Amino acid sequence: MICNTRLSLSLGSSTTPHDANIHQNTNKGKSTNDDDQELTLCLSTSSEFTNCNMINPQLGVNSSVSSFSNTSVKRERDASLEEEEAENLETKKVVIISPKLLVDDNDEDVHEYGTRKKLRLTKEQSDVLEDSFKEHTTLNSKQKRDLARRLSLRPRQVEVWFQNRRARTKLKQTEVDCEILRKCYEDLKDENRRLNKELQELKSLKMSAPFRVQLSAATLSMCASCERTYSATGDNSTKISFSIGDQKPHFYGSFTNPSTALLS
DNA sequence: TGATGAAGTAAACTTACCTCA
DNA sequence: GGTGAGGTAAGTTTACTTCAT
Numbered sequence: 001m002i003c004n005t006r007l008s009l010s011l012g013s014s015t016t017p018h019d020a021n022i023h024q025n026t027n028k029g030k031s032t033n034d035d036d037q038e039l040t041l042c043l044s045t046s047s048e049f050t051n052c053n054m055i056n057p058q059l060g061v062n063s064s065v066s067s068f069s070n071t072s073v074k075r076e077r078d079a080s081l082e083e084e085e086a087e088n089l090e091t092k093k094v095v096i097i098s099p100k101l102l103v104d105d106n107d108e109d110v111h112e113y114g115t116r117k118k119l120r121l122t123k124e125q126s127d128v129l130e131d132s133f134k135e136h137t138t139l140n141s142k143q144k145r146d147l148a149r150r151l152s153l154r155p156r157q158v159e160v161w162f163q164n165r166r167a168r169t170k171l172k173q174t175e176v177d178c179e180i181l182r183k184c185y186e187d188l189k190d191e192n193r194r195l196n197k198e199l200q201e202l203k204s205l206k207m208s209a210p211f212r213v214q215l216s217a218a219t220l221s222m223c224a225s226c227e228r229t230y231s232a233t234g235d236n237s238t239k240i241s242f243s244i245g246d247q248k249p250h251f252y253g254s255f256t257n258p259s260t261a262l263l264s
Numbered sequence: 265t266g267a268t269g270a271a272g273t274a275a276a277c278t279t280a281c282c283t284c285a
Numbered sequence: 286g287g288t289g290a291g292g293t294a295a296g297t298t299t300a301c302t303t304c305a306t
Binding site: 119120121156157160161163164168 | 276
């Protein structure tokens, strides 16, 4: 049983402000973070540990080491995961997370004061992850481990990648949906504008000739069944018909309540 | 041509919630 | 029913890149 706490400690001769910081990540409640049990201790003056992964620098120096064992949620570690990570640590001789950080002591990319370095997945890694995502957008534990092993990543990194990938997919879909709705709104607005215009024209016609509507034979034809007239140029969604001599036009639009079409 | 700051991107993280044994 | 483990979504942080100035 290992505490659900990562602690990164840097001590050394460097004058950078972070050098003496103790950073602690204590998850309240449950966590699925496979990394939670990692304990990283870096001594910047040591030639063996110039590489240091500082977890959650924003937590600052106020976190005390004493709370390390008190507040953390203890969790039984997945045996296979532990084994796998232990293997990684042994083979790569480091105690840090990302492959980019899994480097030798002379890697100049590493922040000596211990701030988190950002992993960039290689093209090959991204391609494999993308292919895998196409097959299934979620992973079970075995798939996650297999993929991690295949890509020389930790299962947690694969898990995070899939989480972010799902989020990106959803965001993209939301944008598409938003665009469709926007287009729909624009169409309805145009439609409404056009209907209002037609209404005004009909009103003006009614005012000028209330008992006799004179319309061109080219634009009107008689509906045999109901003996109503309709515009030959109108489409099905904007049928406006009225009886000759009828005081009130009848509107047949795509709206349940025709009045909604008149709102501007 | 190099410095710089804003904006964008993506990895990693936190939190809340859910399901299941 | 309470509890812990394991999972996901949503939102945030942050290291890094890109690009205009």
